[in-house]
Amino acid sequence: MRGLLAGFLLLSATTVLAQAPDARDSVIIESKSVTSGLAGSAVVLLRIDITNKDTLANFTLPVGIKTLNGFAFMVLGYPRTFNGTMNRLTATLGNNLTFSNLLNNVSPDSAIWAGFWDPNDTATAELPNSTRKAFWEMRFDSVKGAGQVLIDSAKIFDNRAGFVSIGGTPVGVNFRPGIVTVFAEDFDIINCSSANANVMYGRPYSYDFNASSPSVTWWVVSGPGSINSSGVYSFSGQCPLGQIPVIVRAATTSAGNTADCQFILNIIDNAPSCLPSQSVVTVSHGQTATNQFNGSDPNAGDGVVFSKLSGPGTVGSNGSWSYQTSCADIELSPQFVHALAVDSFGNCWPGPESTSCLFALVVTNAAPSISNCPTDVVRADTGMAYSLQLNGADSDPGDAGNLNWFLVNGPAGLTVSSSGLVQWTPAGSQWGLRSATVQVRDLCGATSNCQINFAVSVRKGDMNADGLLSPADLVHILTCIFQLIPPPVGSGACDMNCSGSNTQSDAVLLLNAVFLGAAFPC
16 A cells, blocks of 8 residues: 555655645644543544645645654544545545555654545546635544644655646645644542552562542553552562562543553562571591581561582581591591571572571591500510400590501510500510500501510520520530539529529429420429
């Protein structure tokens, strides 16, 4: 339609623009005042008068409709056809009536009308009019807002308002625009000032608006929520905090006058508390450490959900914490377990507010102890086996049954088993004062030492101090008794029965000890 009309009118419009209008040729749009809020079929009619010096075969009327000031706006009639938007007040120029528009009901709008004669019927031509003649009547279905609306000549598809005579001559016109003054109806939302509210996050909010007119239509212009036909605004709630501007509008059902209410929904929240049951958790290595984070929220209906921010172990959503400790935690102590308490309500999880808290974890390791380390000098004889089972203990449950023994230092031949059994047979040359250091160590490396001090005597009957009882010792004792030559270990060693003298009886006792393994009497 738009392309057809443009091509149909372009030639005449171009010629009209090139001519200066004659004072006898004019188009006058009616000006009037109306009340805002009118609505219905053809509630506002604007008369279009013309004067013309020639007999007319065509009348083309492109106009622009725009808000001149204020917020007034007028909407053309329906349907968007010639007869739906324009009333004919004469019987002329009724052949091939055309209409096209660039309307979107937002200022400015524009439209173009055109009427033509029937060349086969001269009665359809418009005769000259020296005075104003009511020719057409523009139809509007609604008027809204307050202010002024301008209906002025416009250039549409390269066409401007003008006539074409029956001789085919384009005729320019003097165009007088129309101004419609729209007066506002006394109408308002009477309880708007109380609509502002602090709304707890996640919670719904509602407000019953009242207007000064009993019959109105409501809608939300901007912001969240909805409003029903009774003016009850409903907001379902949201999780993020902050201020939300909302605008609701009411319009009178009869006149269409509008009133707006802008208000603020301030979404708020209070942070939950967070506190560990124990500020310091102290456990022995290898044990499972536990603690409980506790929290509450001042907002009724809010839950508190916990999670770990940092530190060892795991934090359950209910605030329970546990951790299986190890030797590595001893050197790291104290370690801090940091948890986050977040509030929640309904689908708002995590909620917008949170609080953190922490506690210290200390993992200990006590040194093992040796319960039977000799405090006195231990007597020993060369060539005689010595043994001592050392007993260790550790207060850490993880070290129970897991103690290890080591020889730090000691005389040659002395050994310590992994279970703490000390064994030593002093060699003949190891008589005198000797010492050994034995160490017990737990799983995590803590230690305790035991020093054993020995007083090693030469073995009874060992005349040459070689650590053995042998025939060579018999030779030495016989020499000692019968030739009075002392053995290498001294003449006192020849007294086998402790009688205070060296006799043949001592030689017999040594003989039995060497060959029969008999014990000495003293």
